[in-house]
Amino acid sequence: MSMTPTDHPGAPRTEAELRRQLAACYRVFAMLGWTELIYNHISVRVPGPQLHFLINPFGLHYTEVRASNLVKIDLDGRVVDGSGSRVNPAGFVLHSTLHRGLPDAHCVMHTHTTAGCAVACSRAGLSMDNFYSAQLHGRVAYHDFEGITVHAEEGPRVLRSIGDRQAVILRNHGLLSWAPTIPLAFATLWTLNRACEIQVAGAALGPTLPIPEAVQRQASADALQFSPAHGAGTDVFDALERLAANIDPSYRD
Ligand SMILES: [Zn+2]
Numbered sequence: 001m002s003m004t005p006t007d008h009p010g011a012p013r014t015e016a017e018l019r020r021q022l023a024a025c026y027r028v029f030a031m032l033g034w035t036e037l038i039y040n041h042i043s044v045r046v047p048g049p050q051l052h053f054l055i056n057p058f059g060l061h062y063t064e065v066r067a068s069n070l071v072k073i074d075l076d077g078r079v080v081d082g083s084g085s086r087v088n089p090a091g092f093v094l095h096s097t098l099h100r101g102l103p104d105a106h107c108v109m110h111t112h113t114t115a116g117c118a119v120a121c122s123r124a125g126l127s128m129d130n131f132y133s134a135q136l137h138g139r140v141a142y143h144d145f146e147g148i149t150v151h152a153e154e155g156p157r158v159l160r161s162i163g164d165r166q167a168v169i170l171r172n173h174g175l176l177s178w179a180p181t182i183p184l185a186f187a188t189l190w191t192l193n194r195a196c197e198i199q200v201a202g203a204a205l206g207p208t209l210p211i212p213e214a215v216q217r218q219a220s221a222d223a224l225q226f227s228p229a230h231g232a233g234t235d236v237f238d239a240l241e242r243l244a245a246n247i248d249p250s251y252r253d
Helices: 015-032 089-101 114-121 152-162 182-205 213-222 234-247
Strands: 042-045 052-055 071-074 079-081 107-111 140-143 167-170 174-179
Touching: 015 042, 015 052, 015 107, 015 182, 015 234, 042 089, 052 089, 089 107, 089 152, 089 174, 107 182, 114 167, 114 174, 114 182, 140 152, 167 182, 174 182, 182 234
Parallel strands: 140 167
Antiparallel strands: 042 052, 042 107, 052 071, 071 079, 107 174, 167 174
16 A cells, blocks of 8 residues: 655655755756756655645746745646646656556656766666666666657556656656655666766776676665665755755755
């Protein structure tokens, strides 16, 4: 049975806390260069019985996102609470597909980083031969490209592609992760993106040294960053939030 958004380690208890954590996440993405002009989204389910989500208002750069200007929407992308803000409903379809179809996908994040897109476009996909990808054994799914906008009818195919995996390489497109919490989705996406960066940087150096599958399996089991017993990404996320706050604390407003 799925747990409610507040049952997970690191999950904020109130909407106000969640707004602040999500706004921090947008600023962390900006700090890492994981932005695409005014596009892309990080969405998260609001605590409570209703299927409502917070998302960035359309038209703002991630550095302009604040706790107070996040927009609350329903599963169909309709604004529930956002004081006249616009959202990009087409951009939310991919997110809503996961929120609707995966019981613990309370947070969904999606990027078009250059390294992530490069690997997504490569025929071979993610090489499992580096320190970071080796921690993602059995955690990465692939979904074939069907066009720049995900339409509702593609949803069942997206869910079939994902199965029970927490990270998705959207072929010819970009990266996506989901989790019960923002910190855990971030830990997964950061690891995947880092793996892609190393793969791209190493591509000019010729063939990689293989990592045997048994070692990948062990590395994935040993990866503390995903473990609930070790905070499920919260320590890392909180440290990066402090860094973002030092740059500009206005996200808290
Ligand atoms: Zn995209």
